[in-house]
Amino acid sequence: MALEHAILVSLDERSGSGYELAQRFEKSIGFFWAATHQQIYRTLKRMVDLGWVSCHEVAQDGRPDKKVYEVTEAGHGELARWLASPGEPETIRHDLSVKVRGASLGDPEALMDEIARHRALHAERLDVYLAIEKKDFPAPSALSGRRLHQYLVLRGGIRGEQALIEWCDEVLAAMREDDRR
Amino acid sequence: MALEHAILVSLDERSGSGYELAQRFEKSIGFFWAATHQQIYRTLKRMVDLGWVSCHEVAQDGRPDKKVYEVTEAGHGELARWLASPGEPETIRHDLSVKVRGASLGDPEALMDEIARHRALHAERLDVYLAIEKKDFPAPSALSGRRLHQYLVLRGGIRGEQALIEWCDEVLAAMREDDRR
DNA sequence: GGGTGCAGTGCAACTAGTTGCATAGGTTCC
DNA sequence: GGAACCTATGCAACTAGTTGCACTGCACCC
Known part of the structure; x- marks a missing residue:
């Protein structure tokens, strides 16, 4: 723990x-x-x-x-x-993925709204992270020790949010496309 | 739930x-x-x-x-x-990030090994996902309905693992660089 | 003077997930 | 013939996290 x-x-x-x-x-x-x-x-x-x-x-x-x-x-x-000491990667429990997997069993419009909402939440978080990056770590290549480690963790947050946003966009585009057909 | x-x-x-x-x-x-x-x-x-x-x-x-x-x-x-119904994004609890943040309080070599181990685990998972993508979804643009939704969720897994691998690489490179100085 | 909000600590009850074990008949391998 | 593993279901005890509430007292705003 x-x-x-x-x-x-x-x-x-x-x-x-x-x-x-x-x-x-x-x-x-x-x-x-x-x-x-x-x-x-x-x-x-x-x-x-x-x-x-x-x-x-x-x-x-x-x-x-x-x-x-x-x-x-x-x-x-x-x-x-x-x-x-070695640890296991966190177990994954991703609500939204379950919803996407079950998409055809509910209202597709409502689900797409939900995905768009999550996209917005992640974009907000990303903005917060990017603001911190810009303000607190303007010259990352000069960092070392503790400050470097803090920066690297922030980078993980940025990468994670970016990946989620891009995924939401991919899902939304594909579902819209599928809708049109 | x-x-x-x-x-x-x-x-x-x-x-x-x-x-x-x-x-x-x-x-x-x-x-x-x-x-x-x-x-x-x-x-x-x-x-x-x-x-x-x-x-x-x-x-x-x-x-x-x-x-x-x-x-x-x-x-x-x-x-x-x-x-x-709307849901909140999953709460984040990322062990490895805590370890990176605390890196200067322990043995840096051991931590780098741990990160490399995680990188390998994520790379393994990514391979599994990519194999499924190739085998089960060779022509994604033709997908629709249920099959499309399954594919999109898989894409989320792929994106997530890729992001984690890239982050591990960034952390390892930066820590090695910091070590050398 | 009354409401809201902040600083500060905490209990109790609940939900969700983990770990270890139990049972039992069948197959497969050496 | 015995060990190991698969199919199949489940209990009990535990750990971790959530939710709702309780109490004190000061500061600030209208």
Whole structure:
């Protein structure tokens, strides 16, 4: 399971509270590993029990207290172990493909709308990624270490969204063509 | 949830037993919706309760009896309803991206091996898909209806694997370059 | 002064998927 | 004759993720 490890990676980049982590999982790290605040709080608790992170409360004025977590020695060990250990590719579960496969059993117009909607969502995500690429990584060939790794992951997001958009376009074109006949 | 709907699509293509379905989920439909035989048996039972499929036992000689399922009127209704209803894109959880993002916290050589291994797995899958494309869909522009939809889903698999392979190559090249410096 | 929204943490109940095991007769290979 | 594998169905226990809700208190807007 990788939520623990995603949290370790994120906390290593910068220590923070569950709330702050939840925000990071809304963007950056969340672009390739989804998690809600519920999961994060629950997992952080488990990670404290495992000794992978330590926790200290921080009083704040004008806002509620918070618990700041940071990666321990044991946490770094676990992270290194996990990084070197082989993993399987994610299992694929792609809703929209099931719908396309079953297209002839429903209303083709409605399905094409649905595909167009997904295309738009992916185009939106792609725009976000491209904006980050342009703003944060204007000179990619000069990158190294951590920054390079962040950039490479972003590249994966860009490639993935592009592939999905192109697929949606192919499906829409073929279905329209088939419709006309 | 789409397992029910994937089963409906598959049973509509051809009625069959839980065992036969499980085999289909090892290939064809399983390429874009993963499911184990456990899940399938459990879900089929629920679907009988919901009235989406009907079930009759078939005695066989030389092998155990089997239960053959087929889609009911209600099942077709549910499928049509689901096909027309909007769904969210799958939530992304990509292990390997987490590992790349955390690359500087572990052994870079081991991680590069891991990426190369994934690249090989995706290349293998791509070969399978391309072989199916060549064998089953030699003249795609002539396709229509059900066969066209099957082809389009396969195209999605091909595009996805290609994108992943290219990404792995980009990551490997960049990390090797970074290593040299 | 009242509503909305943010910062912050968390429980409880649920759904979905995974893993390991059980059973049982038949075939195939050595 | 025994081991391994195929067809066929299923239970039980577990892990992971989702959804809905609860509580506090400050800030900001109208």
